[in-house]
Amino acid sequence: MNKLNVNFLGINFDNPILTSSGCFGFGLEYKDYFNPNELGGIVLKGLTLEPRTGNIGTRIAETPSGILNCVGLENPGIDVLEKEIIPNLKKQGINTKIIVNINGSTVEQYVEIAKRVNEIKEIDMVELNISCPNVKDGGMAFGANPEVAGKTTREVRKVLNKPLIVKLSPNVTNIVEIAKIVEENGADAISMINTLLGMRIDINKGTPILGNTFGGLSGPAVRPVAVRMVYQVAQNVNIPIVGMGGINSWEDAVEFIMAGATMVSIGTGIFPNPLLPLEVKEGLNNYCIKNNLKNLQDIKGIAFKK
């Protein structure tokens, strides 16, 4: 029996492992290393209505056990997603769940892109990104302001006919407050965390390393912050959580589930180790067997239930 199988928002997932937006391209980039259908689902790179070229200059900088990125939502736009990317995914035999990460600079743009996504039947769910730290004209501003976060969620919920996950920013004073507000306004699930705002300076030049000065920190360096936030939010909302931030092993995934996450998502960890999702899957399965669990979900949230 499949011990990893999970019902998430009414949809049956083979396992709780997703790959995070921005770290797994459009689903096929890692197909030489493993079959993407082994994943519970794929979250595609953040999309906007129109194509975006992203930020200029250096976009990646390594930090201790982490990376800073300021990609700035470079993406080909929703038209290319609909006409090329999705048909190609299907042609290549991808039948795992597809989650689209949507972005906008105004509430109207979020609503518009949500309507477009409705038309694409191959998309299983939507992740509303109100937490990108790398775009000046929107992104994090939506996720840091409770009122705007609530409004964006509400307006998108009104038009969207697919399950809605809202992705939260860790760059806030009170994450529980924002989580509750998006729940009240119709989010079906919460995903967290997006990257933490940071920067590095080139000490030879005396200038910021990243083209956009600031970037988002991800990787193992952020994991303790992410686990803490999932733990706090899980106790205060009634909707499921997709936990992410620095997952680098199956043990890390177990931490997130014990903190209250239903699903786990792998981002930066796949860069050094393209086989990480498979290793996590195998590790989680062995963990269930060793601990006599009928299903991995039996340990969900035990860190605060005990």
Next chain:
Amino acid sequence: MFLEDCVVLENNKISDSYYLLKLKGEKSISSAKPGQFYMLQCKNESTLLRRPISLHYINKEKQIIEFYYEVKGKGTNEFKNIKPGENINLQGPLGTGFNTDIENKNIVIIGGGMGMAPMKFLTEALSPKNNVTFICGGRNKESMNILDNFNLENIKTIITTDDGSLGIKGNVTIPLLETLKNKNIYKIYTCGPQIMMKHIMNIAKKNNILCEVSLEERMGCGVGACVGCSILTKEGMKKVCKDGPVFDSKIIIND
């Protein structure tokens, strides 16, 4: 594209901070082309990302794969200390390499500094069927030690050094312009410092010569998944790791 643990055969200092790493490889070798690169894994867990390093040379029969690298920061310092017998994990071959599908042409290959790395495989791939002039630029005589590892039969090789300790004193554009005067050159292939490639692209453009350049950019994934290495070209955004690292100079914005 493969992931493979490769045994280190040799890891020798060539000059001040330049090393030649020889590995035993199997899968990683089969399809590799000049100009492609590999992502080499660091063992220290806090050094999260793999390091992109160009393919220096492949010996398919002996299953040997070679890298020529400069010790710069954390990752390459770690590589320097790897001993024969130990393993290193390779991901690759990655990217699109040089186009070597040409015959009976006059060709100039220019490597500057670390840009000498991809040129061993490239000169050997092009020289049997073409007339190759190889221009090498470096700081000093020592920086040319790597040439001992090349097979330069039938290749006209010209050396330039900044300090004049070997070959022509000055940069690679001096012998390049000279060569263009004497021969009808069909194509230039180059890899090296940005400023050098900028001049070469200008010269190629002025003389209406095809030109392929190998670029560098910071990389996250190396496979086109993170768009960390994207650059703006005349044909829109291109990923250095996947659409490159070798590009037709025509599409590079060079100002």
